[in-house]
Amino acid sequence: MKNEKPVLKNVFLTFDDGPNEPCTSQILDILKKFHARASFFVCGKNAQYYPQIIRKIVKEGHIIANHTYSHSRFLTYTGLLHDEIEKTQKIIQEISGKNSDYFRPPWGITAPRVKRYIKIHNYKLILWDIDSYDWKNISEKIIVNRILEKVKPNSIILFHDGKGTFHKSDRFKTVNALSVIIENLKKDGYKFEGIDKFNC
Numbered sequence: 001m002k003n004e005k006p007v008l009k010n011v012f013l014t015f016d017d018g019p020n021e022p023c024t025s026q027i028l029d030i031l032k033k034f035h036a037r038a039s040f041f042v043c044g045k046n047a048q049y050y051p052q053i054i055r056k057i058v059k060e061g062h063i064i065a066n067h068t069y070s071h072s073r074f075l076t077y078t079g080l081l082h083d084e085i086e087k088t089q090k091i092i093q094e095i096s097g098k099n100s101d102y103f104r105p106p107w108g109i110t111a112p113r114v115k116r117y118i119k120i121h122n123y124k125l126i127l128w129d130i131d132s133y134d135w136k137n138i139s140e141k142i143i144v145n146r147i148l149e150k151v152k153p154n155s156i157i158l159f160h161d162g163k164g165t166f167h168k169s170d171r172f173k174t175v176n177a178l179s180v181i182i183e184n185l186k187k188d189g190y191k192f193e194g195i196d197k198f199n200c
């Protein structure tokens with residue numbers, strides 16, 4: 001009889017633009033309920049505003065990653081790239097005691113200068129292969145169906161728990177879709193991991 005290894009089906013839930021309350025806390029509660037790990041690409045400015053949420057994310061076993069300080073559109077400007085990334089790195093380090101190895105540029109803008117910086121400074125660039133479109137004017141049902149249709153082992157799914165550096169942004173659609181998505185993917189044998197388990 002052949003001793004076949006079970007197929008590992010990891011999936012990576014990622015949340016951008018937080019922390020943003022109460023949505024980030026609600027997402028953390030859902031992840032806890034399902035024993036799911038995830039990765040939070042936070043803006044430094046939001047992290048300063050919600051240090052206790054940053055500590056909670058780390059304490060509950062998730063990954064904190066860098067999504068610039070102010071969600072800047074002008075990352076490629078001289079000096080700004082360094083300031084936006086390193087300021088956030090310092091804030092994350094001061095609050096959580098941990099360095100963040102992972103970076104995702106706002107809007108996924110990967111100009112050559114951004115890519116070069118990331119490489120030289122030993123960050124890992126993390127984009128996504130499935131955009132949940134939770135930032136668009138679509139229903140929770142469409143978000144859920146879209147992800148369940150497109151998901152495959154090792155998919156990185158993009159969600160938003162915030163909106164840029166605005167406060168109290170409405171991401172309840174993301175919160176509501178998340179439970180249904182996790183429930184369904186669990187039934188299909190998926191495991192929810194932090195981006196540290198992604199082979200990049």
Ligand SMILES: [Zn+2]
Nearest residue numbers: 016017106107
């Ligand atoms: Zn963003």
